[in-house]
Amino acid sequence: MRPQIKLPLARKLRREMTPPEVMIWSRLKGAPNSELRFRRQHPVGPYVLDFYCAKVRLAIEIDGQVHGLETVVQMDERRDMWLRSQGIDVIRINAADVMKDADAVAGIIWDSAFSRLQR
Structure with missing residues (x-):
């Protein structure tokens, strides 16, 4: 599927982010390092x-409960x-972990991004 076909879906998903996604986005959008910038959806x-x-070519996926289903696990693997x-x-980050401690999860994401920047 061509990227331009996915653009309307991406815009819709930006408007309808899940609570864990909103929590992480609020911590990623204010980049502590101007070299790194995250995009959402x-x-x-x-x-x-x-x-x-x-x-740094890094994707972050916030996985809710549905990602535990075998068919979804297979799709995620592909x-x-x-x-x-x-x-x-x-x-891949469990949505429940974000709900428990979004700051810690955001720290892990930033650490991963910064370590890739050093490569």
């Missing part, structure tokens, strides 16, 4: 990524494999 190939930092084939690393 960003289309890449046939997918829309929850968060993406192009500078998606991650495709993204890796494009040189994009994926970090």
Whole structure:
């Protein structure tokens, strides 16, 4: 699927973010390092990524309960494999972890992004 086809979906998803996504976005949008900038609900190939930092080619996916279902796990694996084939690393984070401690989760995301920047 071409990226321009995914653009309307990405815009819709930006307007309808889940509470964990909103919590993480509020911590990612004010970048402590001007070299790193995250985008939310960003289309890449046939997918829309929850968060993406192009500078370090890092995707962040916030997974709710549905991601525990076998069919969804298989789709996530195919998606991650495709993204890796494009040189994009994926970090999957459980939505429940965000709800428990969004600051800690955001810290993990920033640490991962900064470490990739140093490579």
